[in-house]
Structure formats: structure tokens, C-alpha cells
Amino acid sequence: MLTGFLVFLTVAGIGIAGLAWISPGRLEPLRDETWAIIPGSISERVFVDIGGIRQGMFIQSVDPANPVLLFLHGGPGMPEFFMEQEFPTAISQDFTMVWWEQRGAGMSFATDIPPASMTIEQMIADTIEVADYLRARFGKEKIILLGHSWGSYLGIQVAAEAPDRFLAYIGMAQIAHQLRSEILARDFMIDAYRKLGDERMVRKLEAAPVSMKDGLSPAWMRHRDKAMHQLGVGNTRDTLSVVRGIFLPVWRVRAYTLREKINIWRGKLWSRPFFWDALLRDDLAKRLTRFELPIYFFVGHHDHTANAELSKAYFDVIEAPTKEFYLFENSAHSPLFEEPKLARAILRETLNA
Template sequence: MVWWEQRGAGMSFSSDIPPETMTMPRMIEDTVEVADYLRQRFGQDRILLLGHSWGSYRGIQVAAKAPDRFIAYVGMAQISHQLRSEVMAHDFLLGVHKARGDAGMVRKLEAAPVSMEQGLSPAWMRLRDAAMHRAGVGHTRDIDSVITGIFLPVWRERAHTLRDKINVWRGKLWSRPFFWEDMLRDDLGTRLTTFELPVYFFVGRYDQTANAELSRAYFDGIDAPVKGFYLFGNSALSPLWEEPERATAVLLTDVLNGTTGLADASD
């Protein structure tokens, strides 16, 4: 398994990266180049491509562009139309926190507008993670905050040097503005629905970052030789970590064999 830290992120971050290379076409080409390197190094005609959250936005575009490199594509927390997902998340969280009687969070959410017309307010971007994690619908069902759930575990990771760990966050802050607005408004379901390789979606029932209903609607409109949808009933954004036994079973039984025996039934 290869965990790739893309151009401008983590171990691939460098202050010398030309800003003009931070484009989606270049990111897609980078992914294909890495895939070709791995295929050659390990003597494989095809490898498996898995994209998670933001990685699913790029990954599914790579799958469409270069299907001959891959056994299959797995989209975990598959993005479909992120701005609509943000609007739905805001409405959901407002309802949850109202039902809980959390007047403070309700006031903050009401002062942090999100809309299809105006996009995302700065107040929403500052609030969204905390509101999601408090409701159990963020990165994982049980994460308390980005600090305790992501920052500190990364900081304790021995596989990275101190410089690598710092660059994880430098890269995140530097890279995101190049892609965020375009990704938000891109409705993949209107332009990318035909694939020449098997397509699998791993979706958490409680995911409000990449809305589960939108992922399902996108999946239903896809035409692929084989396609399987897997709703993880106790997961949010990260089924592979939240329900590893089921995810592993699906990967070994269905994905690597091009079958869908463990998939959810179609409506």
C-alpha cells in the first residue's frame, strides 16, 4: 500500500513549488505518473486506486482519464457536489443543535450562512469542524476535535520527521486555496458519469462532510462495467478506519475480484 502525499502536501511540500503548477490537470497527471511508477516498480499491470474525501474528487477524475492503469476505483467519502453538501450540512447541524438545546451553537450557526448563491461564509469555515464533531458527523463518529483527533496523532507518528510533520500543516494551508472554490462548485454528476473500470463507493451513514445522500445519488447515475455501493452504518467520513473489518472484507472479497456480493442492494 502506498500513501501518497500529493504535490504541495506533507513530504511533497516545498516552498519552491511553482504556484502555476498547482492546477487540477497537473494533479491528475501527477497521480497517473505515480501510478505508472508503482506499476513498474512492483511489476503490476494494474493497481487499485482509492481516493478519500478531497482525494476522491481528484481520484474519480483520474479513474475516468486513465482506466487502463487500475484494477478498480474506490471512492471513500466520495465528493459529488461539495457546495450542496455544505448547504445540507449547515441545515442538518442547525437542526441537531436546536434539538439538543445548544443555544450557543445555534446562534453561531445562524451567524455563519451557507448558500448555493453566496457560497461559504468565513464564519462557517471557522465553525464547521467543531459543529460537526460535536454532532458526531465529522472526520469520524467519535472525534472530539481536529487537534485531538488529527493534529496530535500526526505529531506522534514516528514514520515522519519533525519537518514532515510541520509540512503537513504548511502544505494544507498553502495548497487549499488553489483548488477549494473550483471543487466546491463542480457538480461531478453533470459531467463525469461514464467509466471503463469497476467503481466502488465506501460511504459513512453519518458523513456530513461529503454528504452520504449526495454520494448515493451520484453513484446511481454512474455507468461502469461493475459498480458497488457500501453504506457503513457506524461511520462518518472515514469508513476504512471506523469499520476496518468490513472495509477490508469488501476490498478483498469484492473489489479485488471485480464483484459486488457484499454491496448494498440497489433501490
């Protein structure tokens, strides 16, 4: 008995030591093809007081004079810098790329954040304040705003609130009416699994109701992610499980400290309840359609996390000085990471970068 306990402690100690070793909290410099550091490039971990709390971000650029692109991650509360590590976009070649971790998420998580401050109004104010910090630091009159998933729900509201700060808004996997998207996802998956002959999954999904009246059932939330990823219609076409596609990659990112990695999961669990119900019920097409800046949507053809057809229907009712809808045929929920060359080409052409 004692021997077994000692073995357990030894293995646990080795595991913790290993995690600490791969968690130095250092961001690697940007390098060229010969592995030499690119002269004049930046690759920084930055902490700034935003909305009264310390908030963190990664900033990378081969040339800080390039246009600044502020990335709003999904979740709520789920930073996405790990995606850049798993699916390198090389977007820092064209833009000064800012991976901000929102209030209550990752590097910006703290146990003393007032719960009363976790509102969409405060998140909008935080985003504008981050934009102002970046505009001042890099000497830009305007920057670019890109929101992904939950970040698109936040971002499009920021774009409406403060168009004077931004050259353009890009909605990736743009949310339109998330509860309706969940209903469509369930219908799609029941049909898909029935065609595959997976009656076990069909029974699970049929016993997991989703409705406009009652919202999402606990059973749906238990089966949703696994069912989506097994069909290749979740985070990416290649993400076959949350564990292998999201959980483990986060732990491999050396730019985080061990505490920050733990805080990613603490922040995700803590942040989500503050916003999830409002996110589900809000029909953006009924209240937010006029914009004073260019609007671009990047949508994956195979996206059933934020339904692609609903994104297109929302896009169609938007009025903006310029607007374009880009459908990525080989992508699910994350076109920038799934088809980075195409996404970069569109961004360069559209934004004259």
C-alpha cells in the first residue's frame, strides 16, 4: 500500500515537473527561414491595465509599422493563441497581430475580478480601451478588428459602438442567433449519424432536446461537442475530439506559465455563465444591421457551431459602406486557421496590407 502511494507521488511529481518545464512563459522571437531572428520584429507578452484590471496579450509582427489586427477570441473565456501554435497562419508577416485575452480569460483571469463587471457592456468598453492602447502604441489612427465565434458576437457590437477606431470589422464564424444555430446543428447531426448507421449516437441526440422555448438541455451539452467533432463540423475539420484538438494543445504552448495554463481552464468555466444565455437568445439581425465601417464575414462551409447559413442571412440584411461575404469551402468553425493562405490573401487584398 505504502509503496503504491509512493509510486503515485513520484509519477505525479514527474508530471508536474514536466508541465512546469514546458511552461516557461516565454514567447519565442519571430525567425526567418534560416532560423535567424528577424531584425526589427517584435514578439512580446504584454500586460496592460484595462478597465481597472490587469489584462494580458501576445503581440507579434515582423514589422511593427504594419497594420494592427486585434483578435477577439471565442468562448466565452477561451483564448486562442494555442490555435496559432497548432495551425500557424504566418499572419504576423502582414499585420501586427494582437492576441488579447479578454477579462476573466487566460492571462487576464484573476480571482478578484468583480463578478458584477462581467457584462457585455464592460467587455465592449474593454475592447475599445485595448484598441485605444494599440492605436497609441503603434501610432495608428485606426486598427482592424477580427472576432471569432463568441468574439464575433462581442466584436460586431464593438464595431457598431466605436467605428471611428477601426479600419474594418471581420467576423469569423459570425454568430447571428446562436440558439437557432444549435437547433439546426442537432437536426443536421441526427440526419448525418443516421446516414452513417450510428444509431447509438442518433438515440443520444434524439434524447437531447433543444428548442427556442426551453433552450439547451443538459443532455445536449453533454453530447454536442463530441458529436460535432466526430463529424468534422466543430472547431476545425481536423479536430476529432476536444481533448486532442484543444485541451492537450493548450498545455503545449510554451508562451504560458503553468499558472496561466491552469487559469485558461479556470477562466473558461468562470466566464461562460455570465454571457451564455444572452448570447444564445440574442437575434442580432433584429437589432444590429447598420454599420459605419467595412464589414467582412469569414465563414466555413462546414461550420455547425455557428451555422453558416444563418451567418449569410445576417450578412444579407447588413448595411455598411463596404461588405463582403467569404465562404471557405474546406473549413468548419475556424477558416483563418484551416485555410490560412486563402485567408491571408483575402486580408491583404481587402485591407491593402
